[in-house]
Amino acid sequence: MLDDKLKSRLNYCTTLPSLPAVAIKIIELANNPEADIGETCQYISLDPVLSAKLLKTANAPLYKSRRVATNIRQAVSILGTHSVIVIALSFTLANSLMKKSPSSPLAFDHDIFWRRSVASALASRALGEKLNLGFLDDLFLAGLVQEIGILAFLTIMPEEYGDIFSAVTDHDQLLQIERQTFGAGHDELGCALLQKWHIPDYIALACLASHSQPEPKSLDPTLQACVAVSRYLADYFLNPQDARKMATLTQTARAWLDLDDTALIDVLQLMENGLKPIEELFDIKIHHSSEAAAIMAEAKELLMIHSLSRAKELEEKSQRDGLTGAHNRIYFDETLRREFHLSAQYQLPLTIAIIDLDHFKQVNDTHGHLAGDSLLVTVVSTIYEQIRQDDTLSRYGGEEFALILPGTTLAASRNLITRLKDAIAAINYKLDGHFVIRITASIGVASNEPGVAHFNEPLDMIKAADSALYAAKHAGRNQIIEWKP
Secondary structure, three states: OOOHHHHHHHHOOOOOOOOOHHHHHHHHHHOOOOOOHHHHHHHHHOOHHHHHHHHHHHOOHHHOOOOOOOOHHHHHHHHOHHHHHHHHHHHHHHHHHOOOOOOOOOOOOHHHHHHHHHHHHHHHHHHHHHOOOOOHHHHHHHHHHOOHHHHHHHHHOHHHHHHHHHHOOOHHHHHHHHHHHHOOOHHHHHHHHHHHOOOOHHHHHHHHHOOOOOOOOOOOOOHHHHHHHHHHHHHHHHOOOOHHHHHHHHHHHHHHHOOOHHHHHHHHHHHHHHHHHHHHHHOOOOOOHHHHHHHHHHHHHHHHHHHHHHHHHHHHHHOEOOOOOOEOHHHHHHHHHHHHHHHHHHOOOEEEEEEEEOOHHHHHHHHOHHHHHHHHHHHHHHHHHHOOOOOEEEEOOOOEEEEEEEOOOHHHHHHHHHHHHHHHHOOOEEEOOOEEEOOOEEEEEEEEOOOOOOOOOHHHHHHHHHHHHHHHHHOOOOOEEEOOO
């Protein structure tokens, strides 16, 4: 909420842009659900420039009309009364606000601000088109004015705000600093300004909500969700060389709209298709056509890399135990099956070890499961320090772990497994900073050696290592027992 001081400065500021009479009338029409086609045409016709813009819009490829509009009434017939009012409002606001203010600080680049605003509007509309939403022109207007609070700040306090604005390059960081310094961000100030101008509430409130946290997923994407994502699309579209902006965009698109990387490529393509008509309508240059094509090519490549990276990350996550970070049982079974068949096919040695922590139940019973979980994490970290990169460690059960040593004979495995057992015994886990918990491990080992057909299936190796583990426990624990036929 705006505090009274900031609200007062906004209300009594004499240097804020004033809206032309036709814009004020169009806003009245926008707030009137009963506005008719005749009245709309009458007021739009009073402004020759606006009339020409609307005719051009009605005939633009964006609206895919099969008819050609030669007058305002035909344009309204093609676009619809509501769309015409919203489009006219977009043009009149942009025309009025794009003029440079003499009070703007030198650090503020007016052209970049409006390039970004129009790119956001284009992105917002493209998102709506991709998602088959029926309020594309509302999306365009909301995308266009969502950052109007920045202009308001620069107008009512040019020096105070100018220093902050020039020192920050990240939009989200700017919003955070505004809230800390002034008690409100440009989202709240912008909403207040739009309401002061009597812009329809649903537009003003969507601009405000788009700067908050992502809303719970709904069946139908909302105006504010599209506007929120459009901001990051515009950032990337204007700075395609910055891979970090692509990473932020993909996260935001997934959080707000559940859009994947393939869908984002489609949205960027829609932006490229609509770029030239929008630039012509608003008399602004965002990108040359050759630049837009290069951005698309680079975006597709970045999104493909990001998609592969995410897929790999998700696959890796699905193969890991959530607590310890060791591989899970499914991964162990698949890896052992693969290594066993390689061993049999190419006469390669293969050794596995099953590691069971001794008397671990007592740790949980005495010190609690949180202490037990922390100790398991420490044990896994200790084991990883001893094994090689090609070895596979998996959590086999509660306090049981399984180790696959490919290409390793029984004799070659002895030093490694002995070091591993000793390293576990050397763990001094401090509970609450002073009480020390110690742990030991019993280990059963089984090996498939070249020329010796001990095992027919991977399961046979597991049974053999289990049998050796059972013997190690009965031999007094903290032992290594090797299975022998």
